[in-house]
Amino acid sequence: MLRCGPGATSRGDVVLVRQARMLTARVVVSTRPWRTATLLGAEERSGGEVLGRVVALRRGRWRVPLPRPFRPALWVAQRTLATAWARPETRLVYRGVRDFFFSGWSKPLRRHLVGPLAVRLLRAEDQDALLLFASERLVVSASFLRRQLRERWGLEDSERRGAAAGALDAKGRLHGFAWVDSYRQEGLPLEGVWVRSLVVAPQARRMGVATQLLACLLMEAHRQGEPSVQADVDEDNAASLRTFERVGFRRSSDALTRRTNEAWDAAGRSKRLVVLERDSGR
Structure with a gap:
């Protein structure tokens, strides 16, 4: 990413925008007035901070540069995709393909492609796998994860504070991740x-x-x-709520829910959170 403000961008550039704690890549579709949109045409969220212009896309070991001469082609592609996505039949086909790929019908094929997964606590030597997974799936900074793994999560049993768990395949690649730790690490009361x-x-x-x-x-x-262990989940994330409830988490008190939402509101988060908890040893 090349750090710059809106004034240094042109139509067709891809910019990185921070909205509260969320980072999104968006295409500049107009400079007067300055507006951005997703590839599928979603409108720009208000109040976002432009961090800079994206100069390359990375997916695992693959890196695709975004040279500025490609701006017209990218702008045309964005308009074409947005127009197609606006048609109900396009969204219907997409949902059908997506639902099949993530359904139980495709599970044997996906299980065969992924191979056996070992779920365990992450160690210091898992740093590269964690940072690669984070670059593709998480909005957490690499420096935070590296520090936590080195100073808290990846230590021996007698010294470990908090923990991170991962689902690793036979080649050591992460396919799932979560951590448990104190919010004090991030300055939340x-x-x-x-x-x-x-x-x-x-x-x-x-x-x-x-x-x-x-x-x-x-x-x-x-x-x-x-x-006990707590969790906070976006109230519109039904799948995640079901997952926590399956392992015994229950809705927390109104007082804890209110304190948690107030703490995140002060940190700049806009979504309403559902707070859950359960005994750690049950």
Whole structure:
């Protein structure tokens, strides 16, 4: 990314925009007035901060440069995709393909392609796999993850504070990740330990990976003497709420829910959160 403001961009540039704690890549569709949109045409969110212009896209080991002479082609592609996405039949076909790929019908094929997964606590030597997964799936900074793994999560049992769990394939690549730790690490005035960043890659979904990650973290929290574990989930994330409830999490008190939302509101988050908790050793 090349750091710059809106004034240094042109139509067809891809820019990185920060909205509260969320980072999104958007295409500049107009400079007078200055407007951006997603490739599928979603309108720009107000109040976002432009961090800079994207100069390359990376996916795993692949890196695709975005030279500025390609701006007209990218702008045309954005308009074409947005127009197609506006048609109900296009969205219907997309949902059908997506639902099949992530359904139980495709699970044997996905399981064969992914191979067996081992869910375990991450160690210091898993740093490269974690940072690669984070670059593709998470909005957490690499420096934060590197520091936490080195100074808290990846230590020996007697020294470990908090923990991170991953679902790794035979080649050591991560297909799922979550961590449990104190929010004090991020400056939020919330007590106890909380499950964070529970993310499973699309190819490994509906294979029980999320519940295994949670079970691994709950066991470690209990070993560290934590009586309970909390979690906060976007209220519109029904799938994640079901996952937590399957492993015994229940809605927290109104007082804790209110304190949690107030703490995140002060940090700039806009979505309403549902707070859950359960005993670590149950």
